[in-house]
Amino acid sequence: MKTKVVKIGNSRGIRIPKSIIEESGLKSEVELEVINGQIIIKSLFQNRDSWDSAFKKMAKNRDDILLDTNTLAEQSTWDKEEWEW
Numbered sequence: 001m002k003t004k005v006v007k008i009g010n011s012r013g014i015r016i017p018k019s020i021i022e023e024s025g026l027k028s029e030v031e032l033e034v035i036n037g038q039i040i041i042k043s044l045f046q047n048r049d050s051w052d053s054a055f056k057k058m059a060k061n062r063d064d065i066l067l068d069t070n071t072l073a074e075q076s077t078w079d080k081e082e083w084e085w
Contacts, residue, residue, distance in 0.1 A: 001017070001020075003015060031044055
């Protein structure tokens with residue numbers, strides 16, 4: 001896709017189409033990098049950013065139990081005797 005670089009005060013900018021914004025997950029802030037002469041725009045939002053707080057909330061609510069209890073019954077001798085947690 002081609003677009004034009006436009007003057008914005010002393011800076012320059014480009015318009016990013018809505019479809020690309022949505023597909024890339026860009027929000028109000030981004031990180032810019034230049035690598036090998038290419039401008040890389042990265043979203044600051046990471047999909048797993050909230051996992052840590054979600055896991056803590058699950059533990060607090062005692063909602064972090066193993067649902068597939070059959071898996072534990074099928075452990076091998078190696079799982080029971082050799083594996084260290």
